């Protein structure tokens with residue numbers, strides 16, 4: 001599965017016992033400039049030896065070593081002579097496999113605890129006699145295996161063991177998480193003092209390795225890279241250019257009409273400045289007129305279609321068709337071309353985790369050939385922030401490198417399309433229930449309105465609820481956020497809540513302004529989005545806020561023909577879950593005032609600005 005490594009390899013294998021923490025260990029090791037791979041726990045000692053790993057980390061996992069369904073592993077891994085760090089379940093497995101015992105559910109510990117550690121253990125060198133760590137476990141080591149000694153305790157519980165002679169170490173806690181304050185020091189001790197690695201996996205060395213790999217894979221063939229205007233594909237193009245030069249690189253950008261302000265021209269300019277020739281195709285009209293077919297039924301043309309899934313499908317289909325036509329026009333045959341994809345490490349890790357649960361389908365999709373040619377993934381070894389670092393090293397401009405993630409279908413899925421208001425039989429009942437929820441917090445002085453539009457995805461596609469009040473909630477945002485958490489739990493047909501800035505909503509709007517992907521609607525959204533980007537840049541918030549989708553929704557709040565803008569300032573590290581940025585803490589209050597003032601003054605036809613105050617879950621990051 002892994003490419004054979006040279007004999008002097010400094011790679012560490014992280015054997016994933018099924019916990020989310022495996023990914024975090026991967027991240028930490030790379031930060032410590034150590035190359036690592038996340039592999040399923042059942043990887044055999046023979047494979048690990050063949051691939052030349054220098055050390056192993058066995059991760060945490062939810063099972064008990066005695067359970068019938070405990071994840072499979074090869075006991076020989078503990079006899080290979082490699083230095084091993086077992087973390088949580090990994091430590092229990094190491095102890096059990098080497099002949100010790102594990103006590104089931106002795107005493108659960110979940111949270112941050114002080115553990116007493118032995119300073120004489122190489123693992124804890126340089127630390128004091130106690131350290132704060134995250135413990136989250138039920139089982140724990142009872143009798144250490146022969147040759148092991150206890151080097152850490154949390155009360156009566158064994159928190160760390162070692163067999164220094166065999167370079168086997170185990171910790172019950174999680175050194176990889178931020179909550180373990182000396183976690184990095186402990187990992188460093190293992191990597192550099194026990195395993196004697198050098199920590200030479202630097203950005204520079206990785207760039208060289210990536211370039212070598214591209215050259216070796218591609219040979220004298222050509223490479224096609226589709227450049228979206230986002231970070232990953234731009235960095236991918238710049239790296240490929242450095243690896244194979246401009247003659248054999250075909251970089252293609254498609255303007256589908258849903259790009260942000262000057263995004264297409266910006267990416268073309270930035271790459272041209274590096275000498276990367278990029279073909280930009282204006283396919284706005286192709287996209288607007290395109291249709292798709294589902295179950296034998298033809299959709300409306302994209303510019304008039306409202307259903308989110310149909311919009312996405314039309315864009316996906318048209319994207320393939322336009323690209324294919326472009327490739328054919330250039331006389332390129334699939335067998336002569338590699339297609340470069342900006343797949344990042346977390347994408348591959350997701351697949352590897354699926355492998356652990358014996359579902360190998362996903363990883364395969366990464367290696368399938370496509371109609372457009374065989375795939376190479378030059379960034380597969382990088383995390384998002386590392387891609388940004390690489391981009392800067394390659395000479396891409398900071399504003400491009402720091403662009404926020406933007407979905408492929410772009411503004412098309414940030415324009416809530418509807419030609420009719422969404423009003424179900426439950427509308428009145430749900431409106432009353434929403435008002436009752438707000439009335440439970442009289443101190444917030446809220447007025448509520450169930451808006452006649454839907455947001456969300458296939459799992460939950462339902463009403464958008466709006467709250468407003470007479471006075472800005474300056475001190476009350478936190479209470480408002482708590483209420484926004486509660487509302488979807490009690491009202492199952494509401495999945496997103498916004499707070500409408502400015503005066504309170506006079507009456508619940510039951511009408512909408514018909515909106516589809518037409519020029520005027522897209523121009524409104526593009527202009528508002530640009531103001532948001534400028535304002536975030538001014539307040540230096542582009543980096544702390546992971547993603548700030550700006551959305552156009554077809555409600556004029558009583559203003560004939562007007563629409564409104566939703567802003568979802570979203571904080572997340574993992575992009576799986578997240579919470580809205582809190583005004584007054586994460587967003588300066590004066591910035592909100594400025595945003596509102598500018599959008600209303602500069603974008604014609606916008607009635608209100610609404611701040612999305614819902615967490616994920618229940619609300620998705622994007623509105624559709």
Ligand SMILES: Nc1ncnc2c1ncn2[C@@H]1O[C@H](COP(=O)(O)OP(=O)(O)OP(=O)(O)O)[C@@H](O)[C@H]1O
Nearest residue numbers: 226227228230231232233234252253254342407408
């Ligand atoms: N308008 C476009 N023109 C050309 N290629 C595109 C366009 N939109 C998307 N792509 C291609 O499809 C890939 C996946 O799109 P997606 O929006 O999911 O990007 P991503 O993985 O976030 O990467 P990026 O940061 O480069 O946008 C992009 O990396 C790019 O190769």
